Amino acid sequence: MIDGFVSQVSLSKLMKYKPRAEWSIRPVGGIHGMAHMTRVLIWTQVLAQMVRDEGMTVDADALAWASVIHDTQRWSDGRDRQHGERAAAWLEDHREDFPESMPVEQIVYLCRWHVPDDNLAPEMTDDLKVFKDSDGLDRWRIFDLDKRHLRTAAAHRALQASHDLWNATRRITSPDIFETVLNAALRQGIIGE
Numbered sequence: 001m002i003d004g005f006v007s008q009v010s011l012s013k014l015m016k017y018k019p020r021a022e023w024s025i026r027p028v029g030g031i032h033g034m035a036h037m038t039r040v041l042i043w044t045q046v047l048a049q050m051v052r053d054e055g056m057t058v059d060a061d062a063l064a065w066a067s068v069i070h071d072t073q074r075w076s077d078g079r080d081r082q083h084g085e086r087a088a089a090w091l092e093d094h095r096e097d098f099p100e101s102m103p104v105e106q107i108v109y110l111c112r113w114h115v116p117d118d119n120l121a122p123e124m125t126d127d128l129k130v131f132k133d134s135d136g137l138d139r140w141r142i143f144d145l146d147k148r149h150l151r152t153a154a155a156h157r158a159l160q161a162s163h164d165l166w167n168a169t170r171r172i173t174s175p176d177i178f179e180t181v182l183n184a185a186l187r188q189g190i191i192g193e
């Protein structure tokens with residue numbers, strides 16, 4: 001639950017972004033795996049709604065697809081500075097596996113530039129700010145969330161909720177990781193049905 005925020009993000013709509021295990025080079029567990037990408041998906045959709053109050057315009061569909069692709073091409077859980085570049089290239093190579101309406105160029109941009117520092121991106125678009133903040137809101141899992149790095153007021157408002165969601169989903173034993181994380185968000189009032 002986020003104070004003063006009425007979620008219009010619905011679990012049933014998020015289901016269409018369910019990533020396939022075979023998209024990822026490595027097993028779907030781990031700190032950059034399915035649970036992480038599902039929480040990032042949730043935060044992109046919540047922040048996409050919230051940042052309207054800050055006068056920002058974002059593409060929720062592009063943000064959603066980037067969430068479930070951005071860390072799939074990691075070779076390791078270490079720094080691996082090229083994994084965003086690889087995720088972008090992977091999407092371009094697998095274009096035909098995704099809906100035709102997908103905003104590929106925007107998703108490629110988000111995947112490519114989610115890794116480097118903000119000042120290195122050609123343009124720090126509203127989409128990229130929201131994407132990096134959503135990824136940042138899941139840094140509880142590596143005990144390295146520094147709120148001074150968050151770019152939007154919305155992400156600051158979501159800090160406690162992001163901690164609660166991470167805490168409830170940090171050790172998932174069921175094989176249905178995606179559904180388990182979405183259901184936890186539903187129970188916590190972060191998303192609706």
Ligand SMILES: [Fe+2]
Binds near residue numbers: 070071083084114115
């Ligand atoms: Fe990443």
Ligand SMILES: [Fe+2]
Binds near residue numbers: 040
């Ligand atoms: Fe990530």
